[in-house]
Amino acid sequence: MKLTGMRQWGTGSDAKLIGGYWAVVGPVLLLQYVADTGWGWWRVLPVLAVTVLLDTTMVAVLVEWFLPLFLSRSWWRGLLQLPLLLLLSGSLYLLLYGSLLGRGIDLSGARIVLGVVAHAKSYGLLAVLLTGKRYVELQQTLLRTRQAQTESELRNLKAQLDPHFLFNNLNVLRGLIQHDPAEAHEFLNRFAALYRFLIRYKEEDVVPLSEELQFVREYIYLLRHRFGAAYSFREEIADTVGLPRGLVVPGTLQLLVENAIKHNAGDEENPLLITIMITEAALTVAHPRRPKLTAVESMGTGLANLRERYRLLLGRNIEVEQSPAHFTVTVPVVPPGRMGAAA
Structure with a gap:
């Protein structure tokens, strides 16, 4: 040929x-x-x-x-x-x-x-x-063929995020409407603000770390209204980190936090602690492993999706460390000046 x-x-x-x-x-x-x-x-x-x-x-x-x-x-x-x-x-x-x-x-x-x-x-x-x-x-x-293929793969991966996020939060909203309409109204306002973030950055490959952190804080607010004190969250940010300048893939923290809650049980007497750690070079989400008694049906597409986006966009891998007791995911934080070289 x-x-x-x-x-x-x-x-x-x-x-x-x-x-x-x-x-x-x-x-x-x-x-x-x-x-x-x-x-x-x-x-x-x-x-x-x-x-x-x-x-x-x-x-x-x-x-x-x-x-x-x-x-x-x-x-x-x-x-x-x-x-x-x-x-x-x-x-x-x-x-x-x-x-x-x-x-x-x-x-x-x-x-x-x-x-x-x-x-x-x-x-x-x-x-x-x-x-x-x-x-x-x-x-x-x-080279042009590879670039076109990469752009096509990224579009497909991005398309998977929005329905995933929408489906899970609409389920939360449905439950609140049935039990607490006033709280459902506040949840809907917060959810609309989060979805505006997704729409705003839908066509963007990376977002400032400060925006991503604010996004997950709003998302955690919604989670607390659903689960109460069953899950607790802690931020550990290095003093030297310049949050406005670090770049990550949009929705990184939200997906990792959501994944932790989806697969692990928590209760108010013994809440599951989810720790978000940020350094100049990496962003890490860690938590104990407490598999739910009823296994959650999952194809594992969320983490695989995130792994592919970092590979295609930045040419870097995310690191997953797991043991019987702990589960940790670390993703790279890219300085803006090195974005072109990384990609």
């Missing part, structure tokens, strides 16, 4: 490269032919024209036919055909230049081999330039 991007002969960029090559090499060859033959420059112009035509044709065959062939599963066909092409080009080289320059034509084996070598020297540089150009174009195409 031939690689996409190889069949581009005759494009404007090819013509510019070939034209530029002969604009530089042509005058040099003209002077060389004049010196070799002692003829006037007008008399050697046909020789130069044949050189341009023959060499360009040979390069076209090599780049358009043999190069894709060698890169395919049929590479063995190229090995069989290439010697025939070289012998043909060497013979044609001897015939044309022997006729044009008035020299004897010797098509013996040794002379044909010398003709192959001489002709290869003539078109070799142009072949190298065009092959290099195709390689660069192919790399650019692959």
Whole structure:
């Protein structure tokens, strides 16, 4: 199968490269032919024209036919055909230049081999330039394809967050409406504020850590209204952290806190402590493991989603440490000045 991007002969960029090559090499060859033959420059112009035509044709065959062939599963066909092409080009080289320059034509084996070598020297540089150009174009195409694929994956991952968040909080709201309508009204106001955050940053890849922290504080407010004192929260922030400047993926803290509550039991007499730790380089959510008596149905997509977003956006991994007693997730905090390098 031939690689996409190889069949581009005759494009404007090819013509510019070939034209530029002969604009530089042509005058040099003209002077060389004049010196070799002692003829006037007008008399050697046909020789130069044949050189341009023959060499360009040979390069076209090599780049358009043999190069894709060698890169395919049929590479063995190229090995069989290439010697025939070289012998043909060497013979044609001897015939044309022997006729044009008035020299004897010797098509013996040794002379044909010398003709192959001489002709290869003539078109070799142009072949190298065009092959290099195709390689660069192919790399650019692959890069654009990877970028498009990454953007598509990120859009799909982002689309999974909003329905997940909406579904869980609407369940909370439904329960409050049934038991405490006044509290449900306050919950709805807070929930609307949180959802505005999601809408605001829906198209953003990263958000300031200060915004993310404020978001999870509002989210914790909603959780406390649902669970009372069954879950407690503690923040440990290093004194050197510049919260306004650190960047994280939107919804990171909310997802980790939600995941902890979803899978672990807490009660008012023995609340589950969820600790949020922030340093200059990382954000960590840790809590004891207390699996609920009734296992929660989960496909594990939330944490996997978060892991993929950090990998695609920042090229970094999140760290998950778990033991029978504790569960900890650590994600990187990226300084704004290093965002481009990280991505």
